[in-house]
């Protein structure tokens with residue numbers, strides 16, 4: 001993590017502006033030197049005074065401000081910034097950026113700067129899905145603007161879907177990193193994540209509630225540790241962490257095939273995916289009609305991906321996850337032994353507080369010598385701790 005990076009936070013007029021002071025704090029916690037610019041609309045949602053107090057510097061608002069121009073004017077501020085992050089980024093502001101407008105201070109700064117530019121969009125899900133917004137985002141991506149998020153979930157307008165601004169800590173981490181040690185520089189890590197889908201017919205299948213968040217967080221952390229990361233993912237609704245090679249698969253067999261393609265170049269394999277244990281013996285070609293009162297589905301075991309990796313000659317350092325609902329640590333330890341892996345991370349997936357879909361969790365790491373509990377943390381924080389344990393064990397081999 002480079003200290004004292006000069007970060008300009010641009011706040012635009014969305015409801016998520018209430019999260020912007022938190023973003024400023026978190027950027028400062030990571031060593032950022034932060035200045036704030038607000039659009040006129042943003043000042044309707046949160047006061048410049050709050051941002052001034054949090055950042056410790058006056059907030060910039062007006063383009064045509066003679067006083068400011070004699071001090072830190074727009075060109076000076078544009079030159080000062082190493083990173084500009086617009087958070088929240090409204091649909092309107094994203095449209096202005098895409099069109100190269102310069103009708104207020106923030107748009108002018110963006111046009112006048114050579115800084116790295118990032119946007120954390122925040123809007124109602126319909127506004128997000130609108131082709132106009134999507135086209136504008138595509139334009140920005142093409143120009144090298146980094147789009148962070150948005151996240152999925154409940155929105156201020158009462159709807160549920162994609163469009164929530166990413167959490168401030170996540171944005172700060174994307175921009176300034178976490179200062180994690182580069183313990184995996186030069187190593188190739190292959191991970192699996194998410195559920196698998198075993199088709200019953202073209203529209204139905206057997207799957208599970210895995211969201212993929214843990215595997216994606218581990219991929220992100222492994223990248224930050226300096227590794228080259230390949231992420232083989234079942235069907236999930238998550239954005240690929242930047243710098244990570246993602247391969248999408250559907251069934252357990254697809255996942256195994258892709259793992260086998262990559263395993264020869266892998267130093268560490270982490271099987272986070274919740275792979276279906278069984279699949280239908282037959283998958284109907286056409287949708288099955290409900291013309292019978294009952295039906296039986298004959299199931300057959302799917303391949304055991306973790307075991308197959310651990311059993312190859314000269315296997316990579318292999319880490320498995322055990323998602324359990326009861327006697328969690330007992331099941332995890334027996335998996336560690338029976339599958340001959342180096343390490344198992346036990347995950348409680350029972351009930352509402354369980355790991356599936358949640359952003360926070362607690363886990364226990366089991367190695368052949370000992371067990372270690374990792375306190376409740378977000379999944380990135382857990383990933384850093386899990387990787388530290390894995391790397392120290394791997395290096396001792």
Ligand SMILES: Cc1cc2nc3c(=O)[nH]c(=O)nc-3n(C[C@H](O)[C@H](O)[C@H](O)COP(=O)(O)O)c2cc1C
Pocket residue numbers: 011012013014015016039040041042089090091092093094122123124127
């Ligand atoms: C209560 C309220 C909440 C709003 N929230 C959002 C939002 O979350 N995202 C968005 O894109 N626009 C939102 N808008 C619309 C913007 O405020 C509007 O497009 C404004 O012109 C944005 O100006 P700016 O992009 O220059 O900051 C909201 C409007 C109101 C009245």
